[in-house]
Amino acid sequence: MSTPTKFVPQATPETQPYWDGTAARELRIQQCVPEQHTFFYPRTSCPTCGTEEVKWVTASGRARLHTYVISHRPAPGFTPPYVIAVVELEEGPRMMTNLVGIDPDPDLLELDMDLVVDFEARGEDISVPVFRPTGSKEAA
Amino acid sequence: MSDVVIMGAAETDQLGKLPDISTLELHLQSARSALRDAGLGIEDIDGIASVSAPGPVTIAHALGITPSWVDTTSVGGASFLFHVRHAVAAIRAGQANAVLITHGESGRSRVGAPPWAMAKDSLSGQFEFPFGVLGPPTTFSLPVMRFLKETGTTIEQLAEVAVAQRRWSSQNPRAMFQEEVSVQDVLDSRPVASPLTLLMCCLVTDGGGALVVTSREFAESRGTDHPLVSVLGTGECATTPMISQMADMTRCEQFEVSSRHALQEARLTTDDIDHLMIYDAFAHVPLFGLEDMGFVGRGEAGAFVADGHTSPGGSLPMNTNGGGLSYTHTGMYGMFAIQEAVRQLRGEAAAQVPDVSTSLVLGNGGMFMSAATLVLGNAAAA
Incomplete structure (x- = not known):
């Protein structure tokens, strides 16, 4: 019997640089050239000023816990309870993620706690960004 | 016009x-x-x-x-x-x-229902589905912790939304759940996506x-x-297809915009509204609605509900059919919110509120993705 595996995302031509980044353990976000507006998710124009002149930058990987839920529902590949979170990157944008390296215990999960990015392999070629408390042990 | x-x-x-x-x-x-x-x-x-x-x-x-x-x-x-x-x-x-x-x-x-769309290369497929989300209970719930922290709302006040709506559904023979519940019952029900428990989530x-x-x-x-x-007035607004990209996770911009437009067109203010329907997929959504539409101030919605203002006999009867939490929730509940407002304005509701001449209906779409507001009135509103 095969074990159900976690959802594997698939890149589009426009988001491919992001997924190339995570595969290389880099979190790439975008910035517009004229005004340096930083944004996530990947797009071909700046959602703040509309310019199509946008470039990829590598985020520091530092973030803070913006909000979360502890899911008690069985999702493929996940063992409940597990933490679904929204983190705020040091550069400003927010993203959905999972927390690793910390128990799913409300007493431990303090909003705005410092986190750092890690990467979790999904299948052969894809990795997704997950976050762990700063100073906690990196995933093997 | x-x-x-x-x-x-x-x-x-x-x-x-x-x-x-x-x-x-x-x-x-x-x-x-x-x-x-x-x-x-x-x-x-x-x-x-x-x-x-x-x-x-x-x-x-x-x-x-x-x-x-x-x-x-x-x-x-x-x-x-x-x-x-x-x-x-x-x-x-x-x-x-x-x-x-x-x-x-x-x-x-x-x-005969359409299959759930889970395209791996959609925006949600790339940036939300990989994290073990299973539809609304694990995504729509995400703003709650931030909302509680920033507004000072308590988990008990959140539970009061479910309690108030059971008071209404207990008077409605068509409601799926009619038994009244206590705050403790709500908090003690099965955890779904903590801090949300089962009784803070809508029916299916x-x-x-x-x-x-x-x-x-x-x-x-x-x-x-x-x-x-x-x-009398209508408004609509849409923001983000992914809840993780809300501009502010403690406010719903489209609730504010659509209700402002609807009230302006109706030439009414929140003080003129006799009866209120706020789409309640989960217990926090009416709290957002009350604050974002200006029925109460920032951080006041939890106490407003806990003090009974939205319950039978209260100053602002809300979700009088029992809502998505207790009446029915097929997935796209908005139609039922309109239906209850029409019944109240016709004087035909199961839990009829006396002297209703105006009703405001706030509909939510997706997970804080879109919203529309209707301001409705009967002959007495003219």
Whole structure:
């Protein structure tokens, strides 16, 4: 019997640089050239000023816990309870993620706690960004 | 501007678990009942609106209607409020005379229902689905912790939303859950996506509803057995397809924008509203709605509900059918919020509030993705 595996995302031509980044353990976000507006998710124009002149930058990987839920529902590949979170990157944008390296215990999960990015392999070629408390042990 | 009215309104005969009725049939049964309610026939309808599946073309054809005005706005559970707004504009512009708006959803039994879209290369597929989210309970719930922290709302106050709505549903024989509950019952129910427990989450049911919208002039020329309900003002707004990208996770911009536009058009303020429906997929959504629409100040909604203001006998009766938490929730609940407002304004509700002349309906679509507001009134509002 095969074990159900976690959802594997698939890149589009426009988001491919992001997924190339995570595969290389880099979190790439975008910035517009004229005004340096930083944004996530990947797009071909700046959602703040509309310019199509946008470039990829590598985020520091530092973030803070913006909000979360502890899911008690069985999702493929996940063992409940597990933490679904929204983190705020040091550069400003927010993203959905999972927390690793910390128990799913409300007493431990303090909003705005410092986190750092890690990467979790999904299948052969894809990795997704997950976050762990700063100073906690990196995933093997 | 000419007055546009809701002339016919009806829900499916039954709500809840209906494994013997398909999604399409839930639309059709609702449509025929709404036409009967309006005293109209299929030959009177020239406009049709519904969400994309099964879609207005399928519904119109099955009923025997050839529409010359079609709206397929499909932006989640608020879509039917968008349809009312668009129908009002079409009727005023002379593009349609009588518009039929239908909802039917086999949300629980999934009979003839569209499959869940889980495309791996969609935005959600790339940036949300990989993190173990399983539909609304694990995504719509995400803003709660931030909202509690920034507004000072307590988890007990959040539970009070579910408690208040059971007080209403206990008076409604059509409600799926009618037994009153305590704050402790709500907090002690099974954790779903902590801090949300089962009783803070909506039902999953089968059912449908439909509306007939037309000009007052036409409705009065035909006559009707039920009081006409005027559409006094409408508003709509959409923001993000992914809840993780909300600009501010403690405020819903589209609640503010759509309600402001609707109240401005109606030339009313929140003080003028007698009865309120706020789409309650989860217990926190009415708290956002009360604050973002300005019925209460920032951080005041939890105490407002806990103090009983939205309960039977309170100053602002809210979700008087029991809401998505206790009455019914097929998946796209907005139609049922409109139906209850119409019943209250007609004086036909199960838990009738005395002296209702105005009602505001706030519909949410997706996970804080879109919203529309309707301000409705009866003859006493004129």
